[in-house]
Every structure is written in structure tokens, then in C-alpha cells.
Ligand SMILES: [Zn+2]
């Protein structure tokens with residue numbers, strides 16, 4: 001069976017207690033998703049790495065199995081919505097094989113998404129983007145990693161591509177050039193970019209051009225609107241009441257920037273719990289179809 005869901009019925013970016021900085025059981029997110037009118041709920045917990053890198057804000061390695069098991073058991077017991085099993089990955093090329101061979105092929109997840117959250121500060125330490133100084137070298141490193149993630153063939157979509165705006169606060173020629181590189185790469189590989197709802201809920205920051213969200217960055221998405229790039233939006237929920245409650249804000253933001261949002265196609269695979277998931281251009285027919 002193939003079903004197509006409009007963007008307002010879909011959230012593919014959901015955390016929980018598993019990552020250590022979210023709250024709530026997976027089952028509570030399912031209940032909230034039903035109450036908040038979702039048809040598709042994708043879990044996307046922060047993926048642990050075999051070397052435990054960034055472990056302070058990632059799911060513990062030992063929890064990976066129980067995360068998958070709990071997701072699968074919810075899939076079996078809940079009929080009212082499509083539950084998809086995913087992970088949000090930090091893209092670094094050295095982990096591409098791990099993501100491909102261990103996570104995608106062995107664990108059989110429905111989808112992976114990726115972002116770049118940390119960069120090495122040059123002194124042997126990984127620093128969360130927001131805490132980096134506004135320096136071009138970090139912006140360039142971010143852009144290199146993000147475009148490598150887009151071209152890796154591993155991911156259904158890229159999350160918060162404009163997260164660099166949390167430390168690189170000027171919209172100057174450098175920021176424009178790097179944004180173009182990211183957007184053009186997403187067009188080339190046909191990978192959707194995500195307007196992130198969690199950014200809209202976070203505290204604002206002061207920049208040379210005034211007070212604004214850390215991300216999403218309006219200028220980035222206005223630029224994206226001039227390209228044939230696929231755009232999606234997700235809540236990036238870290239507590240159950242966030243699964244869909246604030247999505248109207250993301251939709252208003254997308255509308256203001258002139259971007260249209262993808263719908264979501266879900267195919268149930270025969271003789272397996274797995275789903276094939278695709279994000280479709282907005283002009284595709286937005287209807288629930290049974291084939
Ligand atoms: Zn993220």
C-alpha cells in the first residue's frame with residue numbers, strides 16, 4: 001500500500017528521553033501525535049557512535065537495541081498512525097561506513113536524517129556550533145561537512161541546514177556563498193532541506209541586523225525559494241507536546257520565505273515491518289491514495 005500525506009500531517013523529527021536531553025516515553029509521543037492530528041510520526045533519536053563521540057547529547061550506545069525494539073513494538077500495536085523508525089545522525093565522513101553498514105543495512109531503519117551540530121575548534125575539542133566564534137574557517141568547515149552529508153546517499157533529508165547562523169550571525173557574502181553551496185548541493189542530489197521547528201522555539205539572539213531566531217534563518221530560506229530545492233519542515237520535538245503543536249509557526253515561516261513544503265509518501269513493504277519513505281515535491285498530488 002502506498003499513501004501520500006500532506007506536510008501538516010507529518011513529523012519526521014522526534015526525540016525522547018533516549019537522547020538524554022529530551023523527555024518522555026516514545027508511547028507518550030504516540031499519544032500526543034494522535035491528539036495533535038498527525039498521520040505520520042517518525043522517531044529520529046540522536047544516533048550513538050561506536051566511539052561514543054558527542055555522547056553527552058546522544059543516545060547511549062547500549063540503548064540502541066531497546067530503542068529499535070520499542071519503536072517496532074509501537075508500530076505493531078498502533079493502527080491510527082504510521083510510525084517510522086529513524087535516527088538523526090551527525091555527519092562526518094569517517095562515520096559513513098558505520099551508518100551504512102551497521103545502521104542502515106543491519107538494523108533496518110526506515111530512514112536516516114543528518115545534521116552538523118559540532119565542529120572541532122582546532123584545539124582538539126568538539127564545540128557545539130552556537131558556541132563557536134564567528135569565523136569563516138568554521139563556516140567553511142560546516143559547509144564542507146553538510147554538503148558531504150547531502151552527497152553521501154545515506155539520508156532522506158538534511159536537518160536545520162542553516163544551523164551555522166547560530167554562530168555566524170552576519171548575512172554577508174561568505175554566508176550567502178556557503179548557503180548557495182548547500183542549497184545547490186541539495187538540488188543536485190535531490191535531498192530535501194528542513195525548516196526546523198525547534199529553532200523557532202529557542203531563544204532569539206542579537207545580530208548585526210537585529211534580533212532574530214538562532215535558526216531557521218529567514219535569508220537562507222528566501223534564497224532557497226529561488227532554487228528548485230525540496231523543502232520539508234519538522235518539529236524536532238524534545239517533549240511530547242511538541243510533536244505537532246507548533247507546526248503552524250513553521251508553516252507560517254515557510255510561507256513568509258516563499259518556499260513550498262514536500263508531502264510524504266509511505267510504502268509498506270510486503271512481509272516486513274519496514275517502510276519506504278519519500279518526500280515528494282509540493283506539486284505532487286496531495287491526497288491519501290490506496291494503490
Ligand atoms: Zn539536530
Ligand SMILES: [Zn+2]
Nearest residue numbers: 013015088236
Ligand atoms: Zn533533532
